[in-house]
Amino acid sequence: MITIIAGTNRPQSRARRISDLYAAQLREFGAEAQILDLATLPADFTATALYDRAGSHPEFNALVQMASSADKLVFVVPEYNCSYPGVLKAFIDGLPYPGGIRNKKAALVGLSSGTQGGLLALSHLTDVLMYLGTAVLPLRVRLPNIEASLTTTGELHNPLFDSLLREQAEQLLRF
Numbered sequence: 001m002i003t004i005i006a007g008t009n010r011p012q013s014r015a016r017r018i019s020d021l022y023a024a025q026l027r028e029f030g031a032e033a034q035i036l037d038l039a040t041l042p043a044d045f046t047a048t049a050l051y052d053r054a055g056s057h058p059e060f061n062a063l064v065q066m067a068s069s070a071d072k073l074v075f076v077v078p079e080y081n082c083s084y085p086g087v088l089k090a091f092i093d094g095l096p097y098p099g100g101i102r103n104k105k106a107a108l109v110g111l112s113s114g115t116q117g118g119l120l121a122l123s124h125l126t127d128v129l130m131y132l133g134t135a136v137l138p139l140r141v142r143l144p145n146i147e148a149s150l151t152t153t154g155e156l157h158n159p160l161f162d163s164l165l166r167e168q169a170e171q172l173l174r175f
Contacts, residue, residue, distance in 0.1 A: 002026055002172070003070035006037040007077040007088040013039065014111055014146055015076045017154040018165075022074055022109070025169045036066045038087055050094045064095055072105045072172060073134070077121050079112040084121040092128060102133035107172045108140045109165065117142025137175050139168050 004023055006016040019035050026033040042049065042059045049057035067073065077084045095101060106129055110118020122140045129136055141164045143149070149158035156162055 001070055002031055002033045002072045002074060003066050004033055004035045004074040004076060005067065005088075005091075006035060006039070007075055008080070008085045009038045009041055009087045010078075011039050013078065014150055015078050017150055018109060018111060018143070018146075018156075019074075019076045020154055021156055022076065022165060022169065025166055026173075029169060029173055031173055034066060034070075036063055038085075038091060041087065041091065045094065046090050050090070054094070054096075060094065063091070064100070067095060068100055070101075070104065072107070072175070073101060074107045074109065074172065075125060075129075076109045077111065077118055077125060079110060079114070079116070079118040079121040082120045083124045084118075088125075089128070092132070095132075097132070100132065101129070103135075105135045105137065105172070105175050107137045107168050107175075109168070110140065110142045111146045112142075112144055113147055115144045117144035117146075135175075137168065137172055139164075139171055141165060141168050 004019045006019040023033040045060045049060035108122050110122040112118045126136050
């Protein structure tokens with residue numbers, strides 16, 4: 001099973017729309033995929049599910065299980081203030097350590113309204129994942145100026161972006 005993490009808790013996010021497209025591509029290749037949308041995180045998880053309360057929040061635990069039990073992961077990450085969203089960092093910090101996503105393989109997709117396509121966000125996230133023992137696929141897809149290519153209904157109107165996502169998905173399956 002491949003778990004795709006829509007890396008923001010913003011409702012109806014672009015990250016979720018790209019996650020849906022990625023899942024469809026993986027299914028076309030015959031892979032099982034599920035989406036872990038951080039928009040479904042309990043609003044109070046940083047106070048009720050982390051540190052001395054680890055393991056005590058059933059809703060949070062279900063999301064942790066989706067990441068921990070995956071064979072591979074895909075992180076679809078919007079750029080927030082030249083990095084990745086803090087809610088994604090808080091979620092990662094709530095994963096079991098050591099363990100959690102250790103020895104997993106991950107693909108990264110960055111989104112931005114600007115021209116960098118989440119370059120710094122993906123760099124920061126790569127450092128964290130490698131520290132945790134998660135291998136990162138070298139092809140990190142960056143989707144700049146995403147609002148010009150992605151409709152509100154989740155259609156991607158950019159052949160290059162579509163091609164890059166497809167290529168990365170194929171590589172992830174062989175990784």
